[in-house]
Amino acid sequence: MSEGLYSLMLRLYPAQFRVRYADAAMELFRDRSRDEVGFIARLRLWLDITRDLAISLPKAYWQAQPALAAQATEMPLPTPGFQVLPSTGLRRLAFFYAVTASLLMFGSLFLWVGYGRNQLMTMASAYRAEPKMHAHASAPAPTAEWTTIESRESSERASLAIAATQAAAGSRPGEAKVMNATEAMVEAIGAHQIVMFGEAHANKQEYEWLCELVKTPAFAERVDDIVVEFGNSLYQKTVDRYIAGEDVPVEQVQKAWRNMIGAVGPVSPVYGWFYKAVRESNLERHGGHKIRLLLGDPYGDWEKINNAEGLGPYVAHRDQWYAQVVKDEVLAQHHRALLIMGAGHFLRRGGPGAVEQVIRAGGVQPYLVVLGTNVVGGYDDLDRRFDSWPLPAIAALSGNWVGDLPAMPVVSGGLAAPNSLKMADAADAMLYLGPRDALMAVNVPRIELVDTAYGKEIARRLMIQTGREMLFTQEPETPQFQKPAQQTIGQGVGARHAPPNPPKSINDPLPPRPPSQ
Amino acid sequence: MPKRKLDPLPSAAFQILLSLVDGDLHGYAIMRQVEEQTNGRMRLGPGTLYSSIQALLDEGLIEEIGPGSRSQGAAERRRLYRLTSSGRKLARSEAERLADLLRVARTKNILRGEHV
Numbered sequence: 001m002s003e004g005l006y007s008l009m010l011r012l013y014p015a016q017f018r019v020r021y022a023d024a025a026m027e028l029f030r031d032r033s034r035d036e037v038g039f040i041a042r043l044r045l046w047l048d049i050t051r052d053l054a055i056s057l058p059k060a061y062w063q064a065q066p067a068l069a070a071q072a073t074e075m076p077l078p079t080p081g082f083q084v085l086p087s088t089g090l091r092r093l094a095f096f097y098a099v100t101a102s103l104l105m106f107g108s109l110f111l112w113v114g115y116g117r118n119q120l121m122t123m124a125s126a127y128r129a130e131p132k133m134h135a136h137a138s139a140p141a142p143t144a145e146w147t148t149i150e151s152r153e154s155s156e157r158a159s160l161a162i163a164a165t166q167a168a169a170g171s172r173p174g175e176a177k178v179m180n181a182t183e184a185m186v187e188a189i190g191a192h193q194i195v196m197f198g199e200a201h202a203n204k205q206e207y208e209w210l211c212e213l214v215k216t217p218a219f220a221e222r223v224d225d226i227v228v229e230f231g232n233s234l235y236q237k238t239v240d241r242y243i244a245g246e247d248v249p250v251e252q253v254q255k256a257w258r259n260m261i262g263a264v265g266p267v268s269p270v271y272g273w274f275y276k277a278v279r280e281s282n283l284e285r286h287g288g289h290k291i292r293l294l295l296g297d298p299y300g301d302w303e304k305i306n307n308a309e310g311l312g313p314y315v316a317h318r319d320q321w322y323a324q325v326v327k328d329e330v331l332a333q334h335h336r337a338l339l340i341m342g343a344g345h346f347l348r349r350g351g352p353g354a355v356e357q358v359i360r361a362g363g364v365q366p367y368l369v370v371l372g373t374n375v376v377g378g379y380d381d382l383d384r385r386f387d388s389w390p391l392p393a394i395a396a397l398s399g400n401w402v403g404d405l406p407a408m409p410v411v412s413g414g415l416a417a418p419n420s421l422k423m424a425d426a427a428d429a430m431l432y433l434g435p436r437d438a439l440m441a442v443n444v445p446r447i448e449l450v451d452t453a454y455g456k457e458i459a460r461r462l463m464i465q466t467g468r469e470m471l472f473t474q475e476p477e478t479p480q481f482q483k484p485a486q487q488t489i490g491q492g493v494g495a496r497h498a499p500p501n502p503p504k505s506i507n508d509p510l511p512p513r514p515p516s517q
Numbered sequence: 518m519p520k521r522k523l524d525p526l527p528s529a530a531f532q533i534l535l536s537l538v539d540g541d542l543h544g545y546a547i548m549r550q551v552e553e554q555t556n557g558r559m560r561l562g563p564g565t566l567y568s569s570i571q572a573l574l575d576e577g578l579i580e581e582i583g584p585g586s587r588s589q590g591a592a593e594r595r596r597l598y599r600l601t602s603s604g605r606k607l608a609r610s611e612a613e614r615l616a617d618l619l620r621v622a623r624t625k626n627i628l629r630g631e632h633v
Contacts, residue, residue, distance in 0.1 A: 013564065020571070024544050024596065025563035031545045052562020059568045 002033055004363065009053055011191070012103060017060045019190035023222070023336075058099045176400040181209060181431055184394035185338075186218045188367050188429075193336050194326075194359055198343030198370035198411070198427065202268030202441040203480050205433040206371055209392050210340075211277035214291065220281050221289050224335035227326055229318075229342060230263075230271040231256045231295030237516040242275065243293045245283050255517075258454070261300045261314045264465055266444035266458050294329050296322035296341070299513050302457070308464055312505030319345055321510065323358035331362040343370045343411050347426045369394060372423065372430035373439070375414035376405050379483060386432060393432045397424040413439070413481025439480035523576050526611050529569045532559055534578060534600060534608040541582060543595035544570070570598060578604035 006029045010022050029049070036045050179187075188195045199206055213219055214226070231239065235256040242248040250272075257263075257271040275293065282290050298321040300314035322341060330337040339346075339355070346353055346368055352360060359366050374386035385401070397403035403424030408416040410423055413436045423430060433439060449455035449470075459470045523530055529551075536542060536550035547570075548561045561569070573579045582597040600608070622628055 017567070017571075021563075021567040025567055027595065028545050028548065028563045028566070032548075048560050048562050052564045056562065056564025056568045060564065 003030065006049065009049070012053070012057060013060050015187050015191065019187055019218075019222075022190060057103065058096060061099060174400055176395045176402040178389050178393040178395045178432070180390065181392035181394045181433075182213055182216055182219070184429070185213055185369070186216065186222070188369070189219060189222050189336060189338065192367040193334075193364050194330065194339060194366040195337075196339040196341070196346050196356065196366050196368045197431070198346035198368065199340055200371045200411075200413075200439070200480060201342055202270055202443070203371070203433075204270065204440045204442045204477065205392070205438075206431075207270035207273050207442075209431075209433065211273055214274075214277050215281045215284065217285065220285060220291055222336060223291055223338050224289075224333075225292045225294050225330050225337040226278065227294040227296045227322070227330065227337055227339045228271075228274075229296055229322065229340060229345070230260060230267070230274075231293065232259045232261060232297045232299060233295045233321070233325065233516070234299040234301055234514065235259070235517050236295050239275070239293055239295060243279050243282060244290065245279060256295055259302045260297045261302075261311070262297055262318050265462060265470065266449055266454075268442050269444060270442050292329075294325055294337075296325045296339075298510065301514070302461065305464070308503040309505040311464055312503040313508040313510055316506045316508075317510045319354035323355045326355065327358055327362065331359065331364065339366070346370065347407065347411065347421075349421060349426070367429070368427045369429045369431055370411055370427040372402075372410045372432055373413045373436040373481070374432075375409045375412075375436050375481075377409055377414075377418055379414035381409070381414065382435070386435070389432055391432070391434055394429050395432070396429045397427060399424075402430060415481055415484065436481055437479065440477045441480045442477055443475065445476055523572055523578070523607075526607065527569065529559070529561055529565055530573055530578075531608065531611050532561075533566075533569055533573060534604050534611075537579060537598060537600040538605070538608065541597040541599045543597050545595075547598065573604065576603075577601055578607055 003026070007026065010018060010025060013022070032045055033042075036042065185195065197210075214223075232255070235253075238248060238252050239256050242253045253275060254272060257275070258267050260267060278291055278293050298314040298317055300311065305311050305314075322345075326337070326339065329335070341355065345355065347370065348356070348368070356366060356368070374382050374384075376383045383405070389395075395402050403422060405423045406418035407421040407423045407426040409418050410430070411426070449458065455470075462468060462470045532551045532555065533547055535554060536547050542550060544563075544566055548566055552560050570579065574581060578601060579598045580601050582599055
């Protein structure tokens with residue numbers, strides 16, 4: 001309770017201060033709370049904290065001014081209305097009035113958003129938990145595609161560090177303020193305990209950027225865990241050793257992503273890039289803070305799965321297992337984490353998805369970023385306003401034209417038709433990596449599939465998952481969002497077709513977890 | 518010439534410099550040290566403490582020593598701060614300025630009892 005309240009108070013500080021000192025300030029608060037027990041001591045602590053807030057807040061904003069100005073000159077933003085701060089600074093009295101007014105306004109807002117709203121959401125989640133599980137169990141079986149999209153409930157929005165920074169940078173109503181994507185993620189992970197990223201699977205530009213992100217010291221020093229969809233939990237122990245820098249043969253490590261339960265067809269090499277990047281990030285910061293890669297895919301063992309009945313329980317509980325990993329390894333440990341999963345799992349379709357519900361029930365408001373494109377209607381309906389965005393970019397979605405765009409075509413590259421879901425309802429921010437037609441998916445080289453043990457194993461799995469044979473047609477790279485007429489499932493799997501009937505075991509609970517390998 | 522952030526040196530910043538004279542400390546230890554050296558009159562809150570630390574870092578009066586590894590305990594993972602030679606020089610100069618003030622106050626007989 002006390003920590004939550006102080007955490008809200010910390011949000012009043014400028015983003016620069018929070019990014020650098022929020023954790024330390026919280027740690028100091030915890031230390032004092034631990035050492036100063038009893039009514040009088042606690043009263044004195046809160047008096048100190050309140051007085052400290054009143055004194056230090058203007059100072060923190062005052063110190064933030066030059067950096068904001070510097071940032072403004074560095075960012076090649078396309079919009080002419082961007083305000084560069086005057087070199088003479090503000091009059092102290094004017095600044096004092098502005099801070100006081102902001103304190104009153106934002107204090108009320110944050111208390112409402114962070115507390116009242118969160119309490120309501122927690123109660124709502126608890127109320128919905130049982131029916132949701134039941135509904136899931138009796139629902140038609142999910143398709144074996146790992147881009148499966150599930151139904152979502154109730155809507156809400158989080159107030160964001162990026163939005164605050166953009167507001168501070170002087171955006172006009174309706175304008176989208178874009179930030180350098182890496183800087184935006186550093187801000188986000190500083191301001192939010194959990195940042196969720198909804199990815200487009202196998203995307204080259206996306207994973208090039210993610211690899212750069214995890215090697216960015218300001219990000220790497222802040223994030224404790226990265227929870228990924230593209231890793232079978234069965235291999236957590238092996239991956240822990242690899243990520244920690246031990247010599248682990250690649251054949252062992254790659255089982256983590258190649259043996260995913262959720263994958264259909266050969267698994268893109270981009271995931272191997274990412275594992276390697278996290279390992280290198282830890283090694284480069286020798287003796288520093290270590291990132292842990294947590295595997296969120298269910299622990300089904302493909303060596304023991306011989307038919308659809310054996311696969312069913314694992315496929316049916318992919319979101320639930322991922323959420324369990326987040327609950328046990330991140331929330332229970334009070335860690336700061338980046339969560340990566342297909343955008344279809346994370347999108348808020350009328351409300352938070354299964355994973356986000358668990359996070360919110362744990363009292364944490366996550367920040368959701370999804371990959372978006374410049375497609376805003378039909379497949380060829382491109383929005384030229386994105387052309388001037390610097391790359392890679394992230395823009396918060398609340399209160400601007402990007403947030404008003406129909407979410408489905410934007411996140412699917414025009415493959416899904418628009419409906420009533422707006423971007424601002426579906427996520428908090430959008431990652432933009434370039435025009436839809438420039439985005440490429442990276443495929444497993446044909447030479448690694450034809451007449452190889454891996455190729456034969458993938459063909460066997462495909463038969464279990466889809467009842468179809470694999471077609472070795474893919475190029476090393478293919479357009480991420482091909483026109484529907486050219487569309488294929490996964491990587492060279494063949495033309496899109498209806499999924500097979502679900503196995504009966506789809507309603508079974510997850511089997512007990514075996515020891516990690 | 519731009520005005521320096523710490524000119525004049527705020528009381529909190531001076532106390533932080535003094536707290537670091539005997540060795541490197543992390544944020545909470547600085548807060549406790551300041552409380553002790555001011556007989557409980559100054560308890561730096563997190564906002565004041567870290568704003569002051571940032572200003573001192575910007576002016577090169579203290580330096581940050583990176584946190585330890587995750588394998589170490591929580592206390593060892595915290596950022597430590599160290600007084601630089603410029604910081605020590607400024608602390609000495611500020612102490613001398615205050616000593617001068619004290620001498621003036623004494624000559625004016627405005628101090629009483631044990632403080633004289």
